[in-house]
Amino acid sequence: ILKKSIAEESTAGGMQLKDCSSITEHLESLFAQAIASAFPKYSDTPVVIAPVNSSSAKFGDYQCNNAMGLSKKFKESGINKNPREIATELKGHCPSSPIIEKLEVAGAGFVNVFLSKDFAALALSNLLRNGVKPPQVPKKRVLVDFSSPNIAKQMHVGHLRSTIIGESVCRLLEFLQHDVIRVNHLGDWGTQFGMLIAHLEDRFPNYLNESPPISDLQLFYKESKKRFDEDEEFKKRAYSRVVSLQKGVPNSIKAWELICNVSRKEFQTIYERLDISIKERGESFYQSRMLSVVEYLRGKALLEEDEGREIMWPDDTKTGIPLTIVKSDGGFTYDTSDMAAIRHRVEEELCDWIIYVVDSGQSTHFNTIFKAAERCAILKPRSHRVDHVQFGVVLGEDGKKFKTRSGDTVKLADLLDEGMKRSLQQLESRGRDKVLTPQELKDAQQSLAYGCIKYSDLCHNRISDYIFSFDKMLEDRGNTAVYLLYTYTRICSIARNSGEDFSNLSEILKKVKIELTHEKEWKLAKTLLKLHDILIKCSKELFLHFLCEFCYEVCTVFTEFYDSCYCIEKNKLGEIIEVNHSRILLCEATAAVLRQCFYILGLKPVSKM
Numbered sequence: 001i002l003k004k005s006i007a008e009e010s011t012a013g014g015m016q017l018k019d020c021s022s023i024t025e026h027l028e029s030l031f032a033q034a035i036a037s038a039f040p041k042y043s044d045t046p047v048v049i050a051p052v053n054s055s056s057a058k059f060g061d062y063q064c065n066n067a068m069g070l071s072k073k074f075k076e077s078g079i080n081k082n083p084r085e086i087a088t089e090l091k092g093h094c095p096s097s098p099i100i101e102k103l104e105v106a107g108a109g110f111v112n113v114f115l116s117k118d119f120a121a122l123a124l125s126n127l128l129r130n131g132v133k134p135p136q137v138p139k140k141r142v143l144v145d146f147s148s149p150n151i152a153k154q155m156h157v158g159h160l161r162s163t164i165i166g167e168s169v170c171r172l173l174e175f176l177q178h179d180v181i182r183v184n185h186l187g188d189w190g191t192q193f194g195m196l197i198a199h200l201e202d203r204f205p206n207y208l209n210e211s212p213p214i215s216d217l218q219l220f221y222k223e224s225k226k227r228f229d230e231d232e233e234f235k236k237r238a239y240s241r242v243v244s245l246q247k248g249v250p251n252s253i254k255a256w257e258l259i260c261n262v263s264r265k266e267f268q269t270i271y272e273r274l275d276i277s278i279k280e281r282g283e284s285f286y287q288s289r290m291l292s293v294v295e296y297l298r299g300k301a302l303l304e305e306d307e308g309r310e311i312m313w314p315d316d317t318k319t320g321i322p323l324t325i326v327k328s329d330g331g332f333t334y335d336t337s338d339m340a341a342i343r344h345r346v347e348e349e350l351c352d353w354i355i356y357v358v359d360s361g362q363s364t365h366f367n368t369i370f371k372a373a374e375r376c377a378i379l380k381p382r383s384h385r386v387d388h389v390q391f392g393v394v395l396g397e398d399g400k401k402f403k404t405r406s407g408d409t410v411k412l413a414d415l416l417d418e419g420m421k422r423s424l425q426q427l428e429s430r431g432r433d434k435v436l437t438p439q440e441l442k443d444a445q446q447s448l449a450y451g452c453i454k455y456s457d458l459c460h461n462r463i464s465d466y467i468f469s470f471d472k473m474l475e476d477r478g479n480t481a482v483y484l485l486y487t488y489t490r491i492c493s494i495a496r497n498s499g500e501d502f503s504n505l506s507e508i509l510k511k512v513k514i515e516l517t518h519e520k521e522w523k524l525a526k527t528l529l530k531l532h533d534i535l536i537k538c539s540k541e542l543f544l545h546f547l548c549e550f551c552y553e554v555c556t557v558f559t560e561f562y563d564s565c566y567c568i569e570k571n572k573l574g575e576i577i578e579v580n581h582s583r584i585l586l587c588e589a590t591a592a593v594l595r596q597c598f599y600i601l602g603l604k605p606v607s608k609m
């Protein structure tokens with residue numbers, strides 16, 4: 001059983017550093033040094049490192065593609081140097097590194113990088129010993145504005161997308177050790193509250209002493225809207241309630257709170273079901289800050305009168321759509337609250353990165369807010385990063401706007417219930433109800449239901465529209481949550497079925513060395529080690545589908561490995577005759593990597609499914 005002890009263990013300290021940066025970043029720094037030392041004149045050339053498709057293994061694992069560009073630069077300055085020559089010099093000047101087995105110049109002038117197996121084995125041992133560690137990135141204080149439904153209105157599938165994507169963005173950035181503030185920019189302020197309060201006063205005159213039994217706030221909203229449109233006296237009172245609410249008159253505040261609480265409860269059940277954590281800081285929070293941001297903008301002479309309104313142009317060209325900062329009746333708008341909010345986030349929360357997870361329909365709004373905030377010096381492009389993490393609309397299977405059969409908007413709670421029903425059917429169709437205990441079945445059902453809803457949203461490029469289909473998302477083949485969760489469960493069962501105890505990995509690693517001799521073992525190891533590259537790529541562009549694709553790749557490469565490499569060998573009687581410890585460690589490393597990715601994607605794996 002005991003494999004040779006690893007002599008390289010002693011050098012682990014030196015290698016650990018590399019464990020924490022991504023392979024691509026590490027190679028970038030090596031080749032930057034190579035360029036600087038071979039061609040000092042061009043030392044500021046951005047390094048181009050690309051991963052090599054794993055099916056063309058003879059070209060190595062990564063490629064430095066700078067020779068072509070450098071050759072061009074030489075030519076422009078009158079020197080003829082062909083790319084192959086340059087590639088050879090880059091190869092010669094590249095500092096040696098424990099992660100590189102060898103470099104080769106190939107084709108038109110590529111430098112192919114072959115990763116070292118010793119390094120990979122060591123990195124995987126460290127991963128098993130210490131858990132999956134994040135790659136090192138510069139730390140930021142980042143605020144993520146997501147979910148953000150509106151009081152008294154339906155929380156719809158657009159908000160569901162924002163909730164799912166926002167939660168995963170937070171988890172990703174938290175894993176990268178950023179300081180993350182999760183904010184629910186609830187639509188809890190504005191003129192609609194005037195009519196809601198006036199209607200509450202009429203329907204439940206005793207509201208100050210007894211909580212009004214409103215179960216259907218949408219209906220309540222419709223009723224009050226109808227009265228508002230038809231009844232002049234009511235309309236007047238509604239307006240006066242807006243004023244008293246903004247002034248902070250206690251009875252109006254109380255009524256407003258009662259109404260908000262009804263919605264709040266509904267939202268909370270959705271958040272609990274989907275395991276979302278978020279802090280409420282609705283538009284109302286900014287009331288006093290709206291007053292002061294208006295003063296601030298007036299002071300800078302950035303507001304212009306326009307038919308009784310006060311508007312602000314995003315930049316000096318005065319083109320595009322201006323923001324409406326103060327309405328002609330003196331009230332504030334969505335624009336005002338977002339200007340107040342961005343100022344609060346920068347100046348009071350001291351954030352250097354703000355992320356808005358909101359549908360693409362609002363991209364003009366956010367672009368204008370970002371530009372205006374820069375124009376009035378709230379945002380400083382050098383020190384602040386702002387992103388509108390936009391996403392497309394959710395479509396039904398008919399390719400049209402997502403609706404129920406009867407044409408109504410789909411209630412999120414109903415949607416989640418449907419998911420639960422369908423995932424149970426899925427499990428039953430596989431006969432899992434006969435094998436699992438009732439509790440295990442319930443856990444599996446939840447894991448599948450919420451997992452597939454989240455994953456089908458995250459696995460596509462968020463910018464495109466996406467078709468919501470339970471049939472598609474519950475398929476057990478292809479890039480689906482079901483496939484990933486099943487594969488994960490299968491991987492976890494391997495160590496369990498070996499008849500040996502794999503719970504103390506550090507102990508096992510003292511005796512067993514990870515071997516990467518078989519082609520499929522090596523392929524799996526290299527795939528797992530791409531994790532850091534992928535996490536960095538996801539966080540740079542705030543796209544989670546790269547992480548989903550990575551999980552899918554890990555699962556398919558694992559399956560190739562498992563199909564061709566015995567982990568546990570059995571005789572004809574089904575008795576275990578040999579356990580390959582190194583391979584089981586590879587299985588465990590795969591499980592650890594998947595577990596970390598699943599956490600970011602909001603998937604909750606179960607050990608039996």
Ligand code: ARG
Nearest residue numbers: 145148149150185187338358
């Ligand atoms: N409540 C808004 C809506 O439902 C989304 C708010 C997004 N966040 C923001 N800071 N504007 O459309």
